Amino acid sequence: MFQPGKQNADEDNLLLAQVAVGNEQAFNQIYHKTNKNIYNAVMAYVKNEHTAIELVQQVYIKFWNNRKKLKDVRSLKDYLFIIARNLTLDHFKKVTIETAFFAELTSRENYPVNSIDERIEQIEYDKLLMNALQQLPPQQREAWLLVNEHELSYAEVAVKMNISKLTVKRHLELGRKSVRGYLKSHIYTIVTVPFVVISTIFFR
Structure with missing residues (x-):
């Protein structure tokens, strides 16, 4: 008796065996056979085409x-969906961590540093911010420091740097974008004490 489900399973197992030994053609067959379903499953959660x-x-x-572990896989469909599920969960964890991290940075100046843990956090943040500023072009760094450290107005910075207020604004926009990108890329290399606590609360 013809059993399409069994036939599909046999075809999948054959393709898995071929991919396991590095057959790129078999990999491409699996990709074209399954990617639409995987995309739809991921899209149902992330709701964003680019992210999906x-x-x-x-x-x-x-x-x-x-691929070297594929010899132990019993179901191609289940295996791909498990990978997709885990990567999607990792994506949401990363987004949550980044959101909490930047919320922490934004609110940092709104409260005094009292405890030892908070002092350690402040030191680590200051080091990270200093490294980020060192990556900026000289004029962007100067504009940043004059506005954020010396609390000068755009007009005062323009006079001091002998540039227009519009150029000051542009330097600050580019500088902030670069600093934010640097901080974002170093979230997982410098983890502060309260940040570990935040991660534990969200993901235990």
Whole structure:
């Protein structure tokens, strides 16, 4: 008796065996056969086309990189969906961590530093911010420091740097963007004490 489900499973197992030994053609067949369903599953959670496409790409990159382990896989569909689920969860964890991190940075100046833990956090943040500022072009760094450290107005900075207020504004916009990007990229290399607590609260 014809059993399409069994036939599909047999085809999947054959493709898995071929990918396991590095057959790129078999990998491409699996990709074209499954990527639409994986995309739809991811999209149902992230609700963002760009993010979904990026996560689907990561799914198949991980699938290929783990190809030597495929001999133990019993269901291609389940295996791909598990990878997609885990990567999607990691994505949401990262977004939550980044949101909490930047909320912490934004509110940092609104309360005094009292405890030892808070003092350690302030020191680590100051070091990270200083490193970020060192990456800026000289004029962006100077504009940043004059406005944020010396509390000068745009007009005062323009006179001091002999540039227009519009140029001051542009330097600050570019500088803030670069500093934010630097801080974001170093979230996981310098983890402060309260940040560890935040992670524990969200993900235990």
